[in-house]
Amino acid sequence: MNTHMVGLGQIFIVIFLSSAFSIGGGNGTSAVIQDRWVSHGLLDSGLFSWSIGLSYLSPGPKCGFLAAVGYYLYGVPGACVALLGIMLPTCIGAAGVSYAFRKIEPVIKFITVPATYVVAGMIAATAWQMAAPLHLNMVKLAAIAVATLLIAWRNWDPVVVILGSAAVGLGWWYWQ
Amino acid sequence: MNKDSSAPSSATPSASSMPADTGLHISTEAARPSASLTELTTTFLVIGATSFGGMWGASQKLEDMLITRKGWLTQQEQQTLMIAATLIPAPKFLAFGGLVGYQLRGWIGSAVTMLALIAPGSAMVLIGAMLLNPQTAGAALGPISDAVEIGVIGVLFGNAYHQWRGVKVKGRRKLIGGAVALGVAGATAAGMSLLVAAALGLVVGALALREPKKTNGEGAR
Numbered sequence: 001m002n003t004h005m006v007g008l009g010q011i012f013i014v015i016f017l018s019s020a021f022s023i024g025g026g027n028g029t030s031a032v033i034q035d036r037w038v039s040h041g042l043l044d045s046g047l048f049s050w051s052i053g054l055s056y057l058s059p060g061p062k063c064g065f066l067a068a069v070g071y072y073l074y075g076v077p078g079a080c081v082a083l084l085g086i087m088l089p090t091c092i093g094a095a096g097v098s099y100a101f102r103k104i105e106p107v108i109k110f111i112t113v114p115a116t117y118v119v120a121g122m123i124a125a126t127a128w129q130m131a132a133p134l135h136l137n138m139v140k141l142a143a144i145a146v147a148t149l150l151i152a153w154r155n156w157d158p159v160v161v162i163l164g165s166a167a168v169g170l171g172w173w174y175w176q
Numbered sequence: 177m178n179k180d181s182s183a184p185s186s187a188t189p190s191a192s193s194m195p196a197d198t199g200l201h202i203s204t205e206a207a208r209p210s211a212s213l214t215e216l217t218t219t220f221l222v223i224g225a226t227s228f229g230g231m232w233g234a235s236q237k238l239e240d241m242l243i244t245r246k247g248w249l250t251q252q253e254q255q256t257l258m259i260a261a262t263l264i265p266a267p268k269f270l271a272f273g274g275l276v277g278y279q280l281r282g283w284i285g286s287a288v289t290m291l292a293l294i295a296p297g298s299a300m301v302l303i304g305a306m307l308l309n310p311q312t313a314g315a316a317l318g319p320i321s322d323a324v325e326i327g328v329i330g331v332l333f334g335n336a337y338h339q340w341r342g343v344k345v346k347g348r349r350k351l352i353g354g355a356v357a358l359g360v361a362g363a364t365a366a367g368m369s370l371l372v373a374a375a376l377g378l379v380v381g382a383l384a385l386r387e388p389k390k391t392n393g394e395g396a397r
Contacts, residue, residue: 020265029267047309054304056321056328060224060297061231061269067298068305079302086267087290093264094274094286101260101275112252113343114381117353118374119255120339121360122262123232125373127332128365130325140326147330151236152337158237162228162327169323173316 005042006073008081015066015085029086033069047072057166059159143168209247211280213288219246220273220292229328231258231269235335238272248280251342262371270294336361349385356381 018032030052037043048069055065063086070082134140147165150156223241227234235258242249249257257279261272270290277289340357343350356377363373 019267050309050317051301051305053317053321054301054308055297056324057317058297058300058304059227061267061273061294062297063267063270064294064297064301067302071302071305076302079298083294083298086270087287087294090264090266090270090274090290091283091286093266094271094278095283097260097264097271098275098278101256101279111378111382112255113345113349113353113385114356114378115255115259116251116339116343117356117381117385118360118377119235119258120336121357121364121377122259122370122374123235123332123336123339124357124361125364125370126230126232127329127336128361130332131329132365134322134325143323143326144330144333147327148333148337151331151334157226158228158233158331158335159226161331162324165323165327166320169320170316172323173319176319 006037006078008074008077011070011073011078012081012085015070015082016089019086019089029063029066037069037073043069043072211246211248211285213281213284215246216277216281216285216289217292220277220289221296223273224293225296227269228324229331231261231272232335233328233331234269236338242276249276253279259374262374345385352384353381356384 014032014036015029018029033043033048038045038048051065051068051072054068055062058064066082066086067079070078070080072078074081131144136144143165147161150161151158219241223234223237227237231238239251239254243251243254257272257275258268261268261275264271264274266274270293273289273293274286277285277287279285281288336357340354343353345353359380360373360377363376364370
């Protein structure tokens, strides 16, 4: 662990600025961290991957991995500063978009129905983007189909599906 | 099981004020139930602690909590805020929380909502970072992470289906809507930027799905 090789101010500034590369849902923050800290040997690449892996197993926004990144760089204060660094620009952006949102409300009425379908397409696209790099075999495809059916047809709570998936993964690791 | 999550939007408090000819939810500040900071905090703590798969993966839960149970948003507002969240240079789910908080309680609401949303997951990640390390738990993490990712993909596809099914239009307009959704997903899968695909989908959809002049009772939720 390269504790204190990076100051709290730098943690805040790098993460604050990295949010600018997250527009449209891109994973820009990870790329900036990779470039600024991992590539320069200030953060171990294994710990960085571990941080992201932990966030996949945790609920809520995936940017929670920043807590681990901040922790590895500067302990608990680093984790707090890292979260502050991602929250502040988000807060400013939310206020700005909210202001514009009120101005364009008549337009919103016009696009309500297509927006619903566009959102459906965006959700499916996100699912596809996650699935594409996995090199899916028949077993994985079947697992995705089962999870999809449980959500779409049986209205299962997603938490149950995710926890069930984690249990299957744990069982698979134990069996191997 | 989350049976309520796909409940028709007519169950929402604002639904009774919807124009019958369009079905659009146009809420007013007066019609919207007030949200205290405590309620905002607890609601988003629950969402943050029980949602997987990011903003899109949580769309059903968000609908259940914010529209059906609390009545803080209409379906239209939630969908618009989800799209608006993608325009903010920040993580989408966090941005969505910030937008909802700002709509309901201004700056403080925005900050409180984001903090509540990110706190449970971050605390888990932080505890994981403090107690575990890749050497001790790395072997188990791989299969578990892969399985969770597969589960998240299923949740996303399921939510996409709910989103498509939820629109209260029929016949030709339903088919066109499905084509718009497939077009956005397909264009993104083919390499087009998600934002560009969504913008094109909105333009094409707005033109192709215009409200028929003499309809009665057909429209979006």
